[in-house]
Amino acid sequence: MSAAFKRAQLNHQEASAVEWVVCLQRLPEEFLEELRRRVDIVDLISEHVQLRKTGRSFIGLCPFHNERSPSMSVSSERQMFHCFGCGAGGTVIRFVMDIEGISFPEAVEKLAVRANLSLPVGFNHTSGEVAKTELAERVRTANELAVKFYAHILMNSDVGAQALAYLNRREVSRSTAVSFQLGYAPKQADVLMNFLQRRGFTMEELETAGLVVEVGGRFVDRFRHRLMVPITNVRGQVVAFAGRALAADAKPKYLNSPETPVFRKSVTLFHHFDARKAIRRKRQAYLLEGYMDVIAAKQAGLEAVVATMGTSLTPEQASLLKRDCDTVVVVYDGDSAGIAAARRALDILEEAELEVRIVQLPGGLDPDEYIRTHGKAAFVREVSVYVLTPLQFLLRRLRQESDLLSPAGRTAFLRQAMEVVADRATPIEAESELRNLSQEFELSMESLKEEMHLVAKKSQKRKMSHRQSQENKTQPLPKGFIEAGQRILQMLMSDARTLAFIEAYDLDELATPEQTALLAMLCGWRAETVRISLSTFVDEIDSPDVRKLASALVLDELPEYDEILLADYVRKVRAYLLETQYKNAVSHLISAQIAGETEMVTEIKSQVDALLREMEALKSPHTGHHPPSGGQEARTR
CATH class of the missing domain: 1.10.860 (DNAb Helicase; Chain A)
Incomplete structure (x- = not known):
């Protein structure tokens, strides 16, 4: 048995173990088949795209990529769909998973409700799993009530005046505040806790939800005297909060919910649910760093904006974006920390096979600061026109880090630049960049090309085995x-x-x-x-x-x-x-x-x-x- 064959079987088994061993063991095959039978795939997909009959199948425009001619085929007989453009395909369960960005169990549960089909007894496999699911639902409910509570205080009470004044200074409109469900957590230590306890929530549930915390032997609200920003999952459910401090000396500036049964920061993108339609329509997403950056960018007219919530981008977050788009424009803060974070994000996004573009805002400003300083139109122009390819971004960063005043520094910069060009540039990009460097440093194109070829030869030796395997993959097959x-x-x-x-x-x-x-x-x-x-x-x-x-x-x-x-x-x-x-x-x-x-x-x-x-x-x-x-x-x- 070949290594490739074994590897494929092992990878498949490992991938299945995470979700399917948990799910299929508790869902009989007969139930899944009955679910597919009751939910007609043509009816379901017709709710998202217009289908027309052709022969024994239906065709329509695929909702998972931009196209003008229909390439998605839907078979009523087989109860399956397949797009011959982007390759998406499967049953009604897979369609719901992909269109809504949810897991297999969540898609099954959603379709079962639609089909009026009762889930099998013990759907969650063990009593422990049932308890976990019930607790997760209680956490979600507590979060939803907390959103309404915080928003009411912000918009309808004198207590929220300071938070409203803060939003006014940040030039956030009332309509924007409402659309993002912004709120205010009062200074008192137990206001939210008492509100939710009166609605039947236990202290254990509230602690699990991250809404209360034990301090000095007693429970208090986790968020106090903070502007509250709800965080939703890909289904639009509120799963966590970010609290922006309003007191000048408060630490930390942003306080986030802890990991809970419904929230993992590494697999969540801020504003993802609301931005998905725009991202899918354009097949492009704008990736920002912070909450206020997204709020300001959305108010400026950009819809396809998401954020990593102030932390480094993770491979899981890149995979979320890959489901919906082909290109990601990274618009991180313009300071040194933001530039370094953009470099790390570039590698992760390219590993996920996404095309990447980078915007470096001038003056070291973040998107929110830039919009308030230069205006909405200037920001939209920056992220639409002044966009760098990865090659241009890396060369600019190299330039910023180099000593170009000394001869040794210039020589070191040129050698490193040749490595970047040799490693990343297409022939057209290489010609353009070499011409620019030739003019700037008063060197001949021939000498720069010779230097680049020498660098390329050294690099080629290091990557020979990888290149050979890539060449074998790209050879045309009979x-x-x-x-x-x-x-x-x-x-x-x-x-x-x-x-x-x-x-x-x-x-x-x-x-x-x-x-x-x-x-x-x-x-x-x-x-x-x-x-x-x-x-x-x-x-x-x-x-x-x-x-x-x-x-x-x-x-x-x-x-x-x-x-x-x-x-x-x-x-x-x-x-x-x-x-x-x-x-x-x-x-x-x-x-x-x-x-x-x-x-x-x-x-x-x-x-x-x-x-x-x-x-x-x-x-x-x-x-x-x-x-x-x-x-x-x-x-x-």
């Missing part, structure tokens, strides 16, 4: 090879006999990493004693790329089991893989001969001969119609 892999996967989906055939041939690799991963998952799915349905299997796939492939194959017409056709597909796949292994082995053989490594030459020659014999065996017209009896003669792993 169409028949890819199609053969797809048909093998579809037969494995439609008929259990395919598994034995694949195992007999020891087939564990297909045309692409996604096909190989799906093959591993399907083999595991077929091998399970108690097997979930194919629809549930597709919803279960954690990797977006593999799920896209699976939903596309399922939505296509699944072929009937045909051993002769299957053997032909397997032979095509094996022939291509053997040919690739043979070419690699010959290349290694030549390198070993040049290097004079006699022992290595002998070893590789035996591998080449074994591969040749296996390739010749595949050419036999009868080979492949029946599984081999003794396994493959040789295979280079």
Whole structure:
């Protein structure tokens, strides 16, 4: 079994363990199938996009990416959808998960209410889980009441006058304050606590919610004499608060709710729920640092704004953005700390395969300060026009950190700049940046290009193995090879006999990493004693790329089991893989001969001969119609 095959199975099992072991064990497959049957996928998706019938399916504009021509297909017969543009796909459960940004259990619960279907007894698996869910619901309810309580005090009492004056100084309008549900926590130590206790909440519940804290042996309100900013999750539910101190000497300036059963700061973005429609419409998000920055930017006319709430961006937050957009514009504070934070965010966002742009506001100002100093129109112009690519941003930062007054400092800057250009620039970007540096430092383009090539050669040696793997991934594959892999996967989906055939041939690799991963998952799915349905299997796939492939194959017409056709597909796949292994082995053989490594030459020659014999065996017209009896003669792993 190949390493890629094992890795795919392990990754799938680990990803499933987090949510599915907890959820599927408590949700019978019969319940999930009944849920899908009751909630017609065409009706559900029609509430979000306009669908029109074409043949046996429906098509419409995909809500998950911008497009002018419809590329999303919805099958009433299979109760599945698939977008041939962005690859989104699955059942009604997956559609609700993606459109609302919620988890599998939350989507199931939401659809069960819609279908008027009672959740199975013990939905939360154990009594402990039931208790946790009930406590989480109590925390959410307490938060919602606290929002109304704080907002009422801000807008309708003399006590909130100081907080209103603060908002006026920050140029936050009343309508903006209402839309963000801003409030005020009074100075008294027990006002909110008494309010919620009268409504039946226990001290344990309020402490768990982070609304009260024990000080000196007694409980008091956590937030006192602070402007209150509610924080919502992706469903629009209030899960936490940020309290901005109004007293000049109060520490900390911002006091946040602690981690609770409904709030994890690392997986939450401020204003995400309200900004999602705008983010999805434009496929672009503006990423800011703080609450007041978002409030000011939204008031200035930007809708697709979110914030990391004053902390460093996390991979989980980047993944949230990846669901909704392709590009993130980072608009952090213009001071040194903000620039350093933008550099860290750049790496995380690029790791999430997002296109990144950076805005450095002049004067070291943060967005809120810039808007109040220069006006809304100037801010919108800055974040729309004066946008830097990652290359431009890194070169500007390098310039700011360098000593350009001394000859040694200028030389060091140019060498580091060449490293950045060589590592990141496209040919057009490289030409432009080199021309600018040539003019600024009065150096010839030829000398700068030569320096860049020297730097690139050094960098290439360090990255040779990575580049080789990337080149292998991008090499064009024969169409028949890819199609053969797809048909093998579809037969494995439609008929259990395919598994034995694949195992007999020891087939564990297909045309692409996604096909190989799906093959591993399907083999595991077929091998399970108690097997979930194919629809549930597709919803279960954690990797977006593999799920896209699976939903596309399922939505296509699944072929009937045909051993002769299957053997032909397997032979095509094996022939291509053997040919690739043979070419690699010959290349290694030549390198070993040049290097004079006699022992290595002998070893590789035996591998080449074994591969040749296996390739010749595949050419036999009868080979492949029946599984081999003794396994493959040789295979280079």
